[in-house]
Amino acid sequence: MHKTRLFLQAAILMSLLCAFPFAVRAQTQTWAEVKPIMDRRCVVCHSCYDAPCQLKLTSPMGVLRGASKEAVYHTERLEDVQPTRLGIDAQTVPEWQALGFHTVLRGQDGGLLERYLELGHQNPMPTSAPLPAELGLAINRPLVCPTSNEFDAFSAAHPLAGMPYGTAPLAEAEFQALMGWARSGAVLPPTAPDIPDAILAQVADWEVFLNERDLRSQLMSRYLYEHLFLARLHFRGDDPRRFFQLVRSTTPPGAEIDVIATRRPFDDPGAAPFYYRLQQVTETIVHKEHLVYALGPDRMARYQQLFLDPDWTLTDLPPFGDAEGGNPFSTFMQMPARSRYQFLLDDALFFVRSFIRGPVCHGETAVDVIEDRFWVSFLDPEADLSVTDPSYLQEGAAFLELPVSEADAGVLGSLQGFSHKNQVKYLEFRDARYRAAPVYQTGFDYNSIWDGDGTNTNALITVFRHFDNASAMTGFHGGIPETSWVIDFPIFERIYYDLVAGYDVFGRVEHQLSTRLYMDELRMESEDTFLAFMPRDVRPQIHKHWYQGVLAELHTYWHRRRVDDSFPTGISFQTDQPKQEFLLTLLNRGNGLWPVTDPINRCAAEACQSGLPDDVLRELADQTGEWVKYLPDLSVLAVEQGGGETALFTLVHDKAHYNVAFLFDEEARRDPAADVLTILPGLIGSYPNFYFHVRQDQLAPFVMVLKGVRSQSDYMAAVEQFGVRRTSPEFWPLSDRIHDLFQQQKPIQAGIFDLNRYKDPKSGDDPT
Structure with missing residues (x-):
């Protein structure tokens, strides 16, 4: 990864940038002080491949890389394009700029980060009201992505495009902290967090295990890498927020990791020797790409039992490449099928989630x-x-x-x-x-x-x-x-x-x-x-x-x-x-x-008295009705209970279809009359579309109002009474509360939610 080279360049760049004159409005802030603000106000939209303008703010490297005018998601391109995976496909600012990225940090004029923040500060959204018509929220909306030289013309044409985009404004202290940090040179940390000796010892053990040179071990390690390359590896008993990633490196254990950049995990790593390494994840954890896989001595023993203890032989290693990667059954033919299938079954939820949270961040x-x-x-x-x-x-x-x-x-x-x-x-x-x-x-x-x-x-x-x-x-x-x-083994693997x-x-x-x-x-x-x-x-x-x-x-x-x-x-x-x-x-x-039984959605009558709020919410669950089609795909319901406790529920709109047999024109195959709502305690999904916030004594009226919705105007009235708009002063505090509760309840699995899909209900919207 050449981290030393990257951060040395960053330090030089920052020192040069700081030489230019500017006015500091706030006290100089450190990265550690502004990172929580960045995570909760910026990363919620700027992460993964669907980050607007590819501005991924989950790490210092992403801040340094900057933005691009090229969109990753492009359904009409006729040729493959150069990948732009952060931390893989380029390592220095000049290398990223050669791939079309432009800086968002301070130059001779104000940097794009601070200019976007200033634009948002000067032009706040109307409080608790629908967004102005000129602001689009569609995930595939065209983006301008101006450079610093183009920003004056952009801001004049789009005065409401400041940051945070289309939401309630930042609190004044948050705004001043971010501006102070940006204007004082946006100083970034020079090193990754330290790793305890006990965890370093486990990392070393795993790197020895994965780099054994006998043929069977090499094939096993390849199989594991091709299935775990997206995993957030977590050592049992370690800090719940520390994770590692399995990579292929040109350098052996003990040396600085130098990741081999290939398009796919089964692509040829080259003729030179390579090594499987565990690299610490230093980015902010965002839920939509957070695939946790536990490691420990018991896991290593399980691999030994599945792959090395059975009696099978191997005389030659299979080749790498598209043809081989397109058929894992022939590539790994010599490995017992029972072992491979059981490996998938052991962590079936992880692999099903990898289908969902894998390389794709959106795509109808x-x-x-x-x-x-x-x-x-x-x-x-x-x-x-x-x-x-x-x-x-x-x-x-x-x-x-x-x-x-x-x-x-x-x-x-x-x-x-x-x-x-x-x-x-x-x-x-x-x-x-x-x-x-x-x-x-x-x-x-x-x-x-x-x-x-x-x-x-x-x-x-x-x-x-x-x-x-x-x-x-x-x-x-x-x-x-x-x-x-x-699902059987051939289906699962394919x-x-x-x-x-x-x-x-x-x-x-x-x-x-x-x-x-x-x-x-x-x-x-x-x-x-x-x-x-x-x-x-x-x-x-x-x-x-x-x-x-x-x-x-x-x-x-x-x-x-x-x-x-x-x-x-x-x-x-x-x-x-x-x-x-x-x-x-x-x-x-x-x-x-x-x-x-499912105490809210599917429960025998004699077992359904589970107490508030489940008993009240059951009136909404697993039922058809005119009202269901007006709800977004995924809503979070926050119920304030006595003693300052907040109970969270997820309202999932299960849309009915006559069939799912075709790629396009989904609306023609919808059956809204058969839609139902599934209500789950806690949080699921990565992209909440809307928040409802009620006191426990408001639950019954909330249910009654929702079930009475017969039109978009009825739904708008429900939103005004119980909903939290993007522009509400309550939006950011409630979002923070939800993230805090998620991390308390699921300290290893939790991650920052993506708010790019948070809805802006308006009169006349088509609910289907």
Whole structure:
């Protein structure tokens, strides 16, 4: 990473900048003093790839890098572009400027940071009112991204574009602190935080373990790296806010890390020796990319048990590159499939979250392949032929190529052909193998679903979609969902390599679309596996309900999908609601691993008296009604209780669809009359769309007002009574309170929320 070089340059740059005359309005502030303000007022919008103008303020390196006129998210580009990953693709300010970035720090005139702050200070938003019409909040709105020389003309044309953008103003003390820091040279820390000796010793142990030179260890380490390269590695018992990242470095353990920059984790690191290293994460933790994975002696022992203790041999290491990375089944063929599948199952929630919080920070087209809420379970390893029959993957790997394996194909030309060529052949192969297996005589039963081995809560997962992002949690939450998935090893591994390891956010349109189309196939395969557990006579009608409409039927035909009504089920259903019976039975098998009931959304009458506020909120949960469609995708409800306590709830708008079979025109496939609200205690999601703030004695009126909403004007009245607008004086204090509670309740998992999607309710908005 050449951190020493970077911070030496930063120190020189700052000393030069400080030589210019300026007027200091406030006392000089240190980075440590302004960082909490930056995190809560700036990072909430300036983080990840969707940071406006790529101005990522999560670290000193991001401040030094500055801003760019180029957008990372571009759905129409025909060529791959140079990646601009902070800390990877360039190391010094001149290198970043060669990639099109411009400084936001002080030069001969005021720096962009302070000029944006001053513009916001001079032109505050109207208090507790809708934003002026000229201010856009769309995540894909065009951005000007002026340089320092262009800022005067920009500010004259856009006087309301100051920072923080489109919100209540900073408190005067916050404004003066940031301005004092910026005008005194924006001094940044020269070094990363110290690491305790006990943690350094564990880092050293892991680097020894991951860099063993025997062939089996090398292949294991490659497998681990390709699956954990996005992980925030946390040592059990360590400071809850200290994390590390697994990287490939040109330098061995003990030397300064020099990260090898490749587009994807399976790309060739070069001919020179390389080493797996644990690099400390020094950026502010933002929730939308915070994927926690625990390390410790027990984890190392588990890897030994899974990958090194079994009897398998390896004579040559597989090559690197797109073709190999596009088929992990052939790359890692020699490693036991049981070990690889169990590795994924051990931390299934982490990997499902990696599909969501991975390289993508937004994208409606990416997540409209899934329903707004569905339940996920996993085929037990003993029921999965890819695990129990070694010949299955040996013969079937050829059909399991992923789109990235054809990365050099012509633009758009091979998308549909690739999908058919691979997936249709694989489904034919899978069907033939399962028909020839003993399970074809008996069918799958409850034992065919992994139960977490009686100890692992990862066995059942709920996935929520929030329009252009998503979230996941263990257990089954909400009412009985419309769809459910059963994932086996080939599905699990392919989703990971399609959406995470093989996905390039800087790739061209062909890559973006092929990733989405292939995920469409994997969703349908997961649904089909679930249907195999249902009674044969109800499978077609369940599937038809999932894919309503003539176009959806054509989609099913085009993909050559036929609901298999010949494969038997091993379950003797006792009710006429087999989907509900099956899913609730899975919950009851948990022996306390998960709550069997959902006290707010799904609860037997005799067990539903759980006390305020759950009892009151139950009136809103898992119900259809005209009022539901007016709510945003994800709201936070803060309930003030006695003694100064605040209870937090998440209101999730589960939008209903006639089908999720197509990339575009989602509104034409919406069924708002079937929308419901799922209410969860605590916080989920990374992008809250709105805050509601009530006293506990206001809960009943809050519920009554929401259920009475019949128009946008009704919803606006509810917002005025119980909502917290972006422009409200309460906005920032409540946002801080929510972040504080999140960190108190989930000290390891918590991170700064992204407020780019916080809504500005207005009269006439289309709620659907």
